Amino acid sequence: MPRDDEMLDNWWDEAYSGPISFMRFKYSQDLEKADIAILGVPYDMGTTNRPGARFGPRAMREQSTLTGEFEYGLWPWDYHIAEYHTVIDYGDICDFAGYPERMVKETEEAVDKILATNTACFAMGGDHFVSLPLLRSHVRKHGPLALIHFDAHTDTWVDENYTHGTMFYHAIKEGLIDLEHSIQVGIRTPNPETHGIEIIYADELDGMKASEVSERIKNRVMDKKAYLTFDIDFLDPAYAPGTGTPVSGGPTVMMGRKILKGIAGLNIVGGDLVEIAPAYDPIGNVTAVAGATLGGDILYLLSEALRK
Ligand SMILES: [Mn+2]
Numbered sequence: 001m002p003r004d005d006e007m008l009d010n011w012w013d014e015a016y017s018g019p020i021s022f023m024r025f026k027y028s029q030d031l032e033k034a035d036i037a038i039l040g041v042p043y044d045m046g047t048t049n050r051p052g053a054r055f056g057p058r059a060m061r062e063q064s065t066l067t068g069e070f071e072y073g074l075w076p077w078d079y080h081i082a083e084y085h086t087v088i089d090y091g092d093i094c095d096f097a098g099y100p101e102r103m104v105k106e107t108e109e110a111v112d113k114i115l116a117t118n119t120a121c122f123a124m125g126g127d128h129f130v131s132l133p134l135l136r137s138h139v140r141k142h143g144p145l146a147l148i149h150f151d152a153h154t155d156t157w158v159d160e161n162y163t164h165g166t167m168f169y170h171a172i173k174e175g176l177i178d179l180e181h182s183i184q185v186g187i188r189t190p191n192p193e194t195h196g197i198e199i200i201y202a203d204e205l206d207g208m209k210a211s212e213v214s215e216r217i218k219n220r221v222m223d224k225k226a227y228l229t230f231d232i233d234f235l236d237p238a239y240a241p242g243t244g245t246p247v248s249g250g251p252t253v254m255m256g257r258k259i260l261k262g263i264a265g266l267n268i269v270g271g272d273l274v275e276i277a278p279a280y281d282p283i284g285n286v287t288a289v290a291g292a293t294l295g296g297d298i299l300y301l302l303s304e305a306l307r308k
Helices: 005-009 053-067 100-116 128-142 167-173 202-206 210-221 253-262 286-307
Strands: 036-041 087-092 120-125 146-150 183-187 198-201 226-231 268-274
Touching: 036 053, 036 100, 036 286, 053 120, 053 268, 053 286, 100 120, 100 128, 120 128, 120 286, 128 167, 128 226, 128 268, 146 167, 146 210, 183 202, 183 210, 198 202, 198 210, 210 253, 226 286, 253 286, 268 286
Parallel strands: 036 087, 036 120, 120 268, 146 183, 146 226, 183 198, 226 268
Antiparallel strands: none
């Protein structure tokens, strides 16, 4: 797709004004024109502790008016994605009140439709359970995927229940994940079973440079097709208190951003950012500011992969 001149030419409202799509990308479901679609999945019935991630997509959209209002793009990326791609905010999946299983069905249907037109998808949760239907759709399109997973939790608990702590166990059982090329980063909770996934625990991470972490990820994933999933509780609660299951001892926002920038060029075919529950932010939407920024970085990674 050529550059989105309409996006680049029509400058917009101040950060505090106007409609609040993600990073000011236009609300649209015109998949023929789009290279990347942003999808909200405001579902939080998979939480095991504090609910509230249903407000994540709206909070990310609102705070992204801080990161997305500059025509030069998101620093330190040195271009605007619209110079290379047409990006649309596809809206939300939300017809599931009282029927959680509907979220799974509707998310898979929407993402199948998005991917069928060779449009990449970046999803905003919602609790982390939403990654299961997202992964299923991506694997239908691409085959089993390497998982690049930022989180305080592995979410691979061997448990037949379907929650935001078990969905990657189910994904493994369903054969969705290319385990030999998958990696989890930032883990700082008990983990009785790695399932063969490489793990960088938070204590080791604390002694590493961001560039070293990026190299470990690149060496693990290699040239395989990958799905990137980012739980905002990867960050220390100092930077992301507004989340369902915060765990102390995590990295900074800048560490997360530098790691992401350092893996640009990997064949990342889809991604999500989940678990922002803005009601637990003490003030200033601090978690959603971090999430909107990191979500922007993930969009850039999708853009970089598409251009390769
Ligand atoms: Mn987590």
